Amino acid sequence: MNNRPPLLTALLNPINLSMLALTVAAGLCSAWWLAPIGLVFWLVMVIVIARDPGVQITFTRQSREPLAQRFQTRFDRLDRARISIFNSLQGVSPAFRRAILPIQDTLDELTEHAYQLCLNMTALDNNFAVQQISSNFDKEIEEMQEKIRGAADVTGKREYEETIKSLQTRKTQVKNISTLLSRFEAQLTGTNNSVDSVVTGIVSLKGRDAKQIEAKIPPLLQVLQTEQAELMQFDEELEKTSLV
Incomplete structure (x- = not known):
């Protein structure tokens, strides 16, 4: 298992990546004013996952020296x-x-x-x-x-x-x-x-x-x-x- 920092884990989360892609697509193909709103939601999702205690505990455990x-x-x-x-x-x-x-x-x-x-x-x-x-x-x-x-x-x-x-x-x-x-x-x-x-x-x-x-x-x-x-x-x- 890759020992990724919580923030990187949040950024690479499939749901967050999908949300970011949809935000970019909405801004380019639909209405430009949807992009800032989508980015706000995406940022909130990243922060929630990065601050998840389970993610932080897993990272800490995997980072420890033998x-x-x-x-x-x-x-x-x-x-x-x-x-x-x-x-x-x-x-x-x-x-x-x-x-x-x-x-x-x-x-x-x-x-x-x-x-x-x-x-x-x-x-x-x-x-x-x-x-x-x-x-x-x-x-x-x-x-x-x-x-x-x-x-x-x-x-x-x-x-x-x-x-x-x-x-x-x-x-x-x-x-x-x-x-x-x-x-x-x-x-x-x-x-x-x-x-x-x-x-x-x-x-x-x-x-x-x-x-x-x-x-x-x-x-x-x-x-x-x-x-x-x-x-x-x-x-x-x-x-x-x-x-x-």
């Missing part, structure tokens, strides 16, 4: 939950749609935040994999310790000791990165479980009266806000993290 597999499957599940809520709102009453809109908007923000974090974690995961392949800290530290034991002068011994400190620092950094990646993986799983419960909650609200719906919205919204706050903690940790 993630590390350990994150991709979990993010895909989160994205499907967002689509599930979008689909569940098709054909509902305007009042129900307005009531659910805060949840939908918050879930959109949560999904995009999770994706950006997954991108950053993917880069970190790739770097971590390279470090694991290219570095054997224990062996290198052992070699430096051996050189210290055989060092004939204080200066050489001091240099080896500094190298050991550097290797130990890098070893700790890599271990911390491994822990962070595993924690984030677990966080995505927990976020998915929480979002799934929100989706179930929204589906269960269909057909209920306005008071029941109003009472259930804040707790569902709080679940998503809690997950957003937990993801923000990983933003802070990423800023402090480095692999040298």
Whole structure:
């Protein structure tokens, strides 16, 4: 499937193209004053399609860069939950749609935040994999310790000791990165479980009266806000993290 921007999709829509052709034909062959009216209708149709949430969601999903597999499957599940809520709102009453809109908007923000974090974690995961392949800290530290034991002068011994400190620092950094990646993986799983419960909650609200719906919205919204706050903690940790 071609990944066209929403505006291009709207412009190339067969109905819109037909409308444009008829407008041009009317202006040339019938009455010139019909052309501006037809162009206005055509422009409205283009804007409606370009702003269609379904078209925008499809474009966004197809534009995303691939993630590390350990994150991709979990993010895909989160994205499907967002689509599930979008689909569940098709054909509902305007009042129900307005009531659910805060949840939908918050879930959109949560999904995009999770994706950006997954991108950053993917880069970190790739770097971590390279470090694991290219570095054997224990062996290198052992070699430096051996050189210290055989060092004939204080200066050489001091240099080896500094190298050991550097290797130990890098070893700790890599271990911390491994822990962070595993924690984030677990966080995505927990976020998915929480979002799934929100989706179930929204589906269960269909057909209920306005008071029941109003009472259930804040707790569902709080679940998503809690997950957003937990993801923000990983933003802070990423800023402090480095692999040298």
